[in-house]
Amino acid sequence: MKKIVIIGASGHAKVIIDIIEKRNEYQIIGLIDSYKNANQKIMGYTILGKEDLIPELIDKEDIVGGVIAIGDNWSRNKVRNTIKNIVPEFKFLPAIHPNAVLCNNLKIEPGVVIMAGAIVNAEAKIEPFCILNTNSSLGHDSIMHGFSSLAPNATIGGNVSIGEFSAVSIGATIIQNIKIGMHTIIGAGALILEDIGNNLLVYGIPGKKIRDRQIGEPYLAK
Ligand SMILES: CC(C)(COP(=O)(O)OP(=O)(O)OC[C@H]1O[C@@H](n2cnc3c(N)ncnc32)[C@H](O)[C@@H]1OP(=O)(O)O)[C@@H](O)C(=O)NCCC(=O)NCCS
The missing domain is CATH 2.160.10.10 (Hexapeptide repeat proteins)
Known part of the structure; x- marks a missing residue:
C-alpha cells in the first residue's frame, strides 16, 4: 500500500484516520503536527514532527502525499501554504x-x-x-x-x-x-x-x- 501522513492530530484528525483505515487504500505512517509534541501517539499513530519533516519522509519513507486533517478553515489554508512552500509538488489527498x-x-x-x-x-x-x-x-x-x-x-x-x-x-x-x-x-x-x-x-x-x-x-x- 502507498504510504501517507495525516497532517493534524486533533479530534477531527481521528475521524479522518478512521476514514483512511476503512478505505484501506493507503498506509498511514504517522502524523505531522506543529503544536503537539513529537512521539505522542494518537489512535496508535505517532506524531513524527512538524511540516519541515515532510521532505525527509518523502526521501526515506517514500510517502506519496497526505491528508490535511485540520477543521478550522483558515488554519487549514495556512498549513497547506506552509507545506506547499516546503514541497511545491506535495500531493494533498482527499478523504x-x-x-x-x-x-x-x-x-x-x-x-x-x-x-x-x-x-x-x-x-x-x-x-x-x-x-x-x-x-x-x-x-x-x-x-x-x-x-x-x-x-x-x-x-x-x-x-x-x-x-x-x-x-x-x-x-x-x-x-x-x-x-x-x-x-x-x-x-x-x-x-x-x-x-x-x-x-x-x-x-x-x-x-x-x-x-x-x-x-x-x-x-x-x-
Ligand atoms: C458562532 C459561535 C462560534 C458562537 O460565537 P460567539 O460570538 O463566540 O458566542 P459566545 O459563545 O461568546 O456567546 C455569546 C452569546 O450568544 C449566544 N449564542 C452563541 N452562539 C449562538 C447560536 N449559534 N445561536 C444562538 N445564540 C448563540 C450565547 O448563548 C451567548 O448568549 P448570552 O450572552 O445571552 O449568554 C457558535 O455559535 C458556533 O456556531 N460554534 C461552532 C460550533 C460547531 O459547528 N462546531 C463543529 C463541531 S465539528
Whole structure:
C-alpha cells in the first residue's frame, strides 16, 4: 500500500484516520503536527514532527502525499501554504467516507474531506479543501467554494453558494437559492432565509448579523 501522513492530530484528525483505515487504500505512517509534541501517539499513530519533516519522509519513507486533517478553515489554508512552500509538488489527498452519498460525476478535488452520512446532491460542486462533516447535506446545484465547511447536520438547500473560507456550523440550515459570502460564520442551529455578505458572524432563527468578523478569527475554539 502507498504510504501517507495525516497532517493534524486533533479530534477531527481521528475521524479522518478512521476514514483512511476503512478505505484501506493507503498506509498511514504517522502524523505531522506543529503544536503537539513529537512521539505522542494518537489512535496508535505517532506524531513524527512538524511540516519541515515532510521532505525527509518523502526521501526515506517514500510517502506519496497526505491528508490535511485540520477543521478550522483558515488554519487549514495556512498549513497547506506552509507545506506547499516546503514541497511545491506535495500531493494533498482527499478523504471520503465509504458511507457518504455522492452525486454522479462529482469531481473530488484535492484535500476535500467528506464524512459518514454526508449527502451531496445532483450537480453540486465542491472546491478544493472543503469539509462536509458527519450527516451534512449539500443540495442540488449548490457550490462550496475553496476551504469552506459544513459542520455535522448542516443542511444546505438547492442552488446555494457558500463563499471561500465560510463555515456553516453544527445543525444550521440554509434554504434554497441563497448566497453566503466569504469568511462568514453561520452559527450553530441558525436558519438562513436571505443572502449573507462577507466577513460576518450570523446566527439565530431567522439568522441575523451578530457582528463583523476578522479574517481568520477562530470559531471552533470553545
Ligand atoms: C458562532 C459561535 C462560534 C458562537 O460565537 P460567539 O460570538 O463566540 O458566542 P459566545 O459563545 O461568546 O456567546 C455569546 C452569546 O450568544 C449566544 N449564542 C452563541 N452562539 C449562538 C447560536 N449559534 N445561536 C444562538 N445564540 C448563540 C450565547 O448563548 C451567548 O448568549 P448570552 O450572552 O445571552 O449568554 C457558535 O455559535 C458556533 O456556531 N460554534 C461552532 C460550533 C460547531 O459547528 N462546531 C463543529 C463541531 S465539528
